[in-house]
Amino acid sequence: MAKENNPNPNKFKIGPWLIPGALIAFFIIFTIFSGDGGFEKPQEISSSKFNAFLEKGEIQKVIIYNKVEAEAFLTEAALKEKAHEKVSKNMLDQPNKGPHYTFDIGDIESFQKKLETAVAQKKLVDFQFTQRGNWSEIFVSLLPILIIVVIWIFIMRRMSGAGGGAGAGGQIFNIGKSKAKLFDEKNDIKITFKDVAGLEGAKEEIQEIVEFLKNPEKYTNLGGKIPKGALLVGPPGTGKTLLAKAVAGEAKVPFFSLSGSDFVEMFVGVGASRVRDLFKQAKEKSPAIIFIDEIDAVGRARGKNNMSGGNDERENTLNQLLTEMDGFGTNSNVIVLAATNRADVLDKALMRAGRFDRQIFVDLPDIRERKEIFEVHLAPLKKVEALDTDFLAKQTPGFSGADIANVCNEAALIAARKDKKAVDKQDFLDAVDRIVGGLEKKNKIVTPEEKKAIAIHEAGHATVSWMLEHAAPLVKVTIVPRGQSLGAAWYLPEERLIVRPDQMLDEMCATMGGRAAEKVTFNRISTGALSDLEKVTKQARAMVTIYGLNDKIGNVTYYDSTGQSEYNFSKPYSEETAMVIDKEISALIESQYQRAIQILEENKDKLNELAAILIEKEVIFKDDLENIFGKRNFDPNLQEEISL
Numbered sequence: 001m002a003k004e005n006n007p008n009p010n011k012f013k014i015g016p017w018l019i020p021g022a023l024i025a026f027f028i029i030f031t032i033f034s035g036d037g038g039f040e041k042p043q044e045i046s047s048s049k050f051n052a053f054l055e056k057g058e059i060q061k062v063i064i065y066n067k068v069e070a071e072a073f074l075t076e077a078a079l080k081e082k083a084h085e086k087v088s089k090n091m092l093d094q095p096n097k098g099p100h101y102t103f104d105i106g107d108i109e110s111f112q113k114k115l116e117t118a119v120a121q122k123k124l125v126d127f128q129f130t131q132r133g134n135w136s137e138i139f140v141s142l143l144p145i146l147i148i149v150v151i152w153i154f155i156m157r158r159m160s161g162a163g164g165g166a167g168a169g170g171q172i173f174n175i176g177k178s179k180a181k182l183f184d185e186k187n188d189i190k191i192t193f194k195d196v197a198g199l200e201g202a203k204e205e206i207q208e209i210v211e212f213l214k215n216p217e218k219y220t221n222l223g224g225k226i227p228k229g230a231l232l233v234g235p236p237g238t239g240k241t242l243l244a245k246a247v248a249g250e251a252k253v254p255f256f257s258l259s260g261s262d263f264v265e266m267f268v269g270v271g272a273s274r275v276r277d278l279f280k281q282a283k284e285k286s287p288a289i290i291f292i293d294e295i296d297a298v299g300r301a302r303g304k305n306n307m308s309g310g311n312d313e314r315e316n317t318l319n320q321l322l323t324e325m326d327g328f329g330t331n332s333n334v335i336v337l338a339a340t341n342r343a344d345v346l347d348k349a350l351m352r353a354g355r356f357d358r359q360i361f362v363d364l365p366d367i368r369e370r371k372e373i374f375e376v377h378l379a380p381l382k383k384v385e386a387l388d389t390d391f392l393a394k395q396t397p398g399f400s401g402a403d404i405a406n407v408c409n410e411a412a413l414i415a416a417r418k419d420k421k422a423v424d425k426q427d428f429l430d431a432v433d434r435i436v437g438g439l440e441k442k443n444k445i446v447t448p449e450e451k452k453a454i455a456i457h458e459a460g461h462a463t464v465s466w467m468l469e470h471a472a473p474l475v476k477v478t479i480v481p482r483g484q485s486l487g488a489a490w491y492l493p494e495e496r497l498i499v500r501p502d503q504m505l506d507e508m509c510a511t512m513g514g515r516a517a518e519k520v521t522f523n524r525i526s527t528g529a530l531s532d533l534e535k536v537t538k539q540a541r542a543m544v545t546i547y548g549l550n551d552k553i554g555n556v557t558y559y560d561s562t563g564q565s566e567y568n569f570s571k572p573y574s575e576e577t578a579m580v581i582d583k584e585i586s587a588l589i590e591s592q593y594q595r596a597i598q599i600l601e602e603n604k605d606k607l608n609e610l611a612a613i614l615i616e617k618e619v620i621f622k623d624d625l626e627n628i629f630g631k632r633n634f635d636p637n638l639q640e641e642i643s644l
Contacts, residue, residue, distance in 0.1 A: 460517020
């Protein structure tokens with residue numbers, strides 16, 4: 001920790017505003033108290049009234065300023081008169097020595113003759129002419145210039161880092177100061193690894209960082225160097241930020257948290273300045289953790305964007321970040337954690353050893369980890385007893401930790417909406433449906449003809465998927481409009497590490513089952529298969545251009561793992577190859593469409609029976625399909641042996 005040494009705590013310090021402030025105060029006080037010559041400003045009178053006082057011999061002296069204005073001093077005898085009571089004393093209740101009256105003289109020649117006559121008649125002791133400036137007018141005229149000078153001095157001092165703050169924090173309006181939020185280890189950070197369910201591999205890997213911060217001597221005594229940084233990589237919502245906070249909570253050290261976009265500003269040089277200030281603060285509080293969320297906002301690869309110039313502000317910020325990370329002392333005890341879901345676009349210099357030494361992959365949770373995450377988020381809920389978390393984990397394949405938290409919250413809201421005392425299994429199923437498919441629209445007007453078409457479409461999906469070995473097992477089918485869809489079918493996909501071509505083809509065929517059912521039943525098709533077509537087109541394109549699963553294209557992939565292909569204006573293949581790709585994609589989709597039609601032609605009666613039940617009940621489940629089609633002819637849990 002940085003020590004604060006202040007040998008003279010009571011010593012007076014001259015601030016940047018002291019001298020300009022003193023000058024302004026001096027001008028104001030001078031204007032008020034000078035009063036054109038004294039504490040009490042003379043009372044204005046008319047020239048005729050002055051003539052009356054002069055004739056009575058009550059004027060002792062007259063001073064003429066600039067030949068236009070005069071000030072009169074009364075005699076001691078006149079000051080005792082009741083007529084001059086208001087000017088006899090000043091604001092301090094002391095005798096007023098004058099001037100007592102002021103007036104405009106008019107014609108200077110006639111006024112001078114009048115005064116000379118009064119002196120000759122001994123009605124006036126003396127008079128004199130003089131020149132003077134109007135201090136109030138001078139001050140008002142100089143005030144704008146003075147303000148501009150003061151502001152200019154202030155700006156220059158702040159930009160140079162002097163007077164009120166050095167380095168980045170001393171810039172104008174503190175614009176170069178880091179926006180990182182500091183979480184104090186004693187009060188703010190309450191999250192530990194116990195609060196992070198799942199992520200066992202990531203926690204095990206990141207536990208080493210905690211040990212570095214808790215006991216650095218254990219490693220440095222052997223000659224090892226503390227790592228500079230760790231990069232958390234994974235899809236959105238998998239718990240990267242939560243894991244970083246847990247590291248800070250376990251290590252009990254200061255935790256600086258900010259986003260990559262916090263470095264970006266419209267002013268040139270601000271991003272680099274904020275990076276310097278951030279690392280300066282972290283070093284002063286070391287051991288500490290700096291966590292930069294969404295680092296791809298500032299760490300994107302340099303020189304890849306054709307539209308950016310060489311002096312790009314983001315590149316300057318990245319360069320400063322690279323310099324700061326490489327400039328750490330060996331035992332500075334500051335570790336940088338960063339999170340991103342776009343690791344492929346990060347600059348290679350940022351990823352090299354010595355900067356981000358470790359890449360920790362935080363992937364979507366598997367079924368066991370989803371169960372643990374459910375148990376964490378179910379703890380604060382009032383739920384029914386013996387709620388099957390294994391069942392909930394099976395019903396949420398591909399859900400991230402954030403999705404599961406949303407499911408638990410949505411289930412609680414649904415239960416409260418139904419005036420239940422506890423959240424039960426059905427509430428969670430409704431919550432999953434709500435999140436995946438959208439809100440039910442039971443009041444949507446659907447004609448009987450449209451309802452039958454939707455039922456045939458959804459029954460087609462259910463029938464084809466039931467007949468195919470590798471298609472995902474059906475959970476339920478509904479024709480109640482939900483979200484943007486008029487009907488939906490829910491499946492429970494098998495969690496596979498690798499996917500074979502026959503599995504992808506079966507899924508494509510099941511997806512085309514809806515349109516095929518319309519063709520078989522009505523001999524015409526509709527626009528209701530838009531989402532199905534979009535899905536199978538992406539699958540077919542992936543098979544041909546990414547995974548190399550097409551015989552004509554061969555074992556070639558056009559996938560760019562660096563993520564920089566978005567900046568290219570040309571395709572990575574020729575026009576002839578593009579034509580072949582388009583033909584193969586179309587042939588794949590058409591073959592599965594014809595395959596679905598054949599399956600449905602063979603089971604047309606069962607298709608219509610299933611559609612009739614769907615029209616009647618609006619929702620059907622797996623049991624309804626078993627009653628119509630019987631048990632599936634193959635074991636859905638059967639897995640092919642894989643020899644690698």
